[in-house]
Amino acid sequence: MDTFQVIVLALIQGLTEFLPISSSAHLILPAQLLGWEDQGLTFDVAVNTGSLLAVVIYFRRELWSMFNAWTGSIVKREQNEESKLAWWIILATIPAVIVGFTAKGFIETHLRNIEVIAFTTIVFGLLLWWADRMNREGFNEFQVGWKKALVIGIAQAMALIPGTSRSGATITAALMLGLSREAAARFSFLMSVPVSLGAAILVVKDLFESGVNIDYQALVLGTIVSFVAAYLCIHYFLKIISRMGMTPFVIYRLVLGAVLCVVIFS
Template sequence: MDTFQVIILALIQGLTEFLPISSSAHLILPAQLLGWQDQGLSFDVAVNTGSLLAVVMYFRRELYSMLTAWSGSIISRKQNEESRLAWWIILATIPAVIVGFTAKDFIATHFRNIEVIAATTIIFGLLLWWADRMSREGLSEFQVGWKKALFIGLAQAVALIPGTSRSGITMTAGLMLGLTREAAARFSFLMSVPVSLGAAILVTKDLISSGQAIDYQALGLGIVVSFLSAYLCIHYFLKIISKMGMTPFVIYRLLLGAVLCGFIFL
């Protein structure tokens, strides 16, 4: 890849990983519009690492408190709100891990196409709009509870279908369960840490076994661009939804779905 391709793809990864608009839908557009080839495993590892570092850096205080409280709860068997939140994040991660290991190849074979991505982009965009409009309660992420955490985790497993958007479907589930917009977003972002870390480990393992040539300069640039764009995305997204809600992102998803349908029928 040349420098322009690296920057564009890293920006797409960094921005769409945490916005409820589907990263997979956006990553196919450069190939469709510009005829770019697949970026390869090594670049996937780099940009995923960049976005993972961004969410860890942004929520470093929360993650440190959760990790400390969680490890302390194992020793003392006493819980506080941070340790309970950590346990709920772990519980919410389990469904995606199970589905990922058992159905990854099936999903890649049958669902990774533009028709499915167009449909899920529109359908789950409308579901996000409905959940945002119907949400009336005001729970924080510390009030989730294990049942709600498991439900959000099941929603995250659905996001393995391309076009669904991991952040979008988990925020939708959170809103349906009565979380505030900000709490649903924060819980979704915290959930991304173990999932992204696991994905990075698996893709790195595949990269090592593939023997693929590595362009370290492109990877370094991809990590930096992905990190910066993801960090800014998280910061401004939390500000936007507190004032405007999810409607701008729903409108964007519907327009994106229409563009993808255009590729199908033209």
């Protein structure tokens, strides 16, 4: 990839990772629509690491407090709302880990295509609209409980399918379960940390074992650009969803899905 392609793809990742519109789909589409060579999962995970750094730094106080509370729950057997939230996030990560290990090859081989993206973009966009419209309860993330956490975790595992959107699927599930928009978004963002970290570690391991030549310059540049874009996206997304809701993102998904259908059948 040249520098322009790296920057464009990193911006796409950073701006779409935490919006409910599917970053993986947007990273695949340039290769499908513009004739660019597919950048592959290695670059995808590199720019995803930039997004991971963004969410870790943005929520650094919450994450540090949760970590201290979680270790305290193990060492001192003391539980509080932050330690419980940490355990729920760990529980919610398990379905994605299982599906990732068992279906990784199938997803890479059969589901990274425009037809799948068009279908999931439309269907999960409509689910997001329905969940946002029906949401009434307004629980916060400290009221999730292990059952709701597991359901949201299953939704996160489904988001391994391109076009589904990890944040979109988890926010949709959280809204259906009664969380407020802001709490659903925060829980979704916090859930991204262990999944993104695990994916990055696995890909780095595979790269070193494969002996493939790596364009480190492209990976570093992509990570930096993705970090900046993702940090700004998190900040402004949390500010606007209480007023705007999910409707703008639903409309975007439906328009994108319709455009992709035209491309497929033209």
